[in-house]
Amino acid sequence: MAQPLAQTPSDLPHPGGAVLRAEQAGDADAIDRIVLAAFGPGRFAKTAERLREGGSVAAGFVTCVDDRPVGSVRLWSIRVGGTPCLFLGPIAVERSERSEGLGAAMVQACIDQAREAGAAGILLVGDAPYFGRFGFARIDGVALPGPVDPARVLWLPLAVPDVTGPVTRA
Numbered sequence: 001m002a003q004p005l006a007q008t009p010s011d012l013p014h015p016g017g018a019v020l021r022a023e024q025a026g027d028a029d030a031i032d033r034i035v036l037a038a039f040g041p042g043r044f045a046k047t048a049e050r051l052r053e054g055g056s057v058a059a060g061f062v063t064c065v066d067d068r069p070v071g072s073v074r075l076w077s078i079r080v081g082g083t084p085c086l087f088l089g090p091i092a093v094e095r096s097e098r099s100e101g102l103g104a105a106m107v108q109a110c111i112d113q114a115r116e117a118g119a120a121g122i123l124l125v126g127d128a129p130y131f132g133r134f135g136f137a138r139i140d141g142v143a144l145p146g147p148v149d150p151a152r153v154l155w156l157p158l159a160v161p162d163v164t165g166p167v168t169r170a
Contacts, residue, residue: 018097020105023072025076030069032063038092040140047146048125051087052076055169058086061109063102070094073106074112080123080142081165086114088124107134111156120160123167125152142167
């Protein structure tokens with residue numbers, strides 16, 4: 001796994017006494033468990049998973065409660081057309097820890113990381129009402145490698161206002 005682009009927000013306290021930190025190599029099993037519990041085996045059939053398979057992790061964050069991972073999120077290196085960008089997901093939090101603001105804290109950590117790295121922007125497939133509060137909005141002209149609801153393809157411009165073209169792993 002690639003090292004995060006920066007070490008912040010390593011060990012920052014978040015809602016409910018949780019700690020948000022950079023993902024570590026020893027977190028892999030816990031992350032797999034959290035993501036599988038959140039999305040089930042059907043996630044492997046999703047288009048977003050096609051981008052992540054064999055892709056390059058640009059950064060990953062884990063939220064812990066009492067040193068136990070309860071949430072995770074990753075940023076993946078992709079290209080939209082010829083523009084290097086980041087792809088956010090999956091974002092998952094254990095059911096018992098949801099509604100505590102942990103998911104929002106992890107999304108914000110990804111945005112901060114991407115800004116610090118000078119990324120063109122962040123693409124994701126997700127719920128517009130949830131991600132809209134962070135500045136993500138629907139984007140047209142982006143072709144993912146499989147079927148996806150176009151209303152769920154969202155873009156957060158950072159250094160580049162708009163991108164178009166096929167989405168591929170970087």
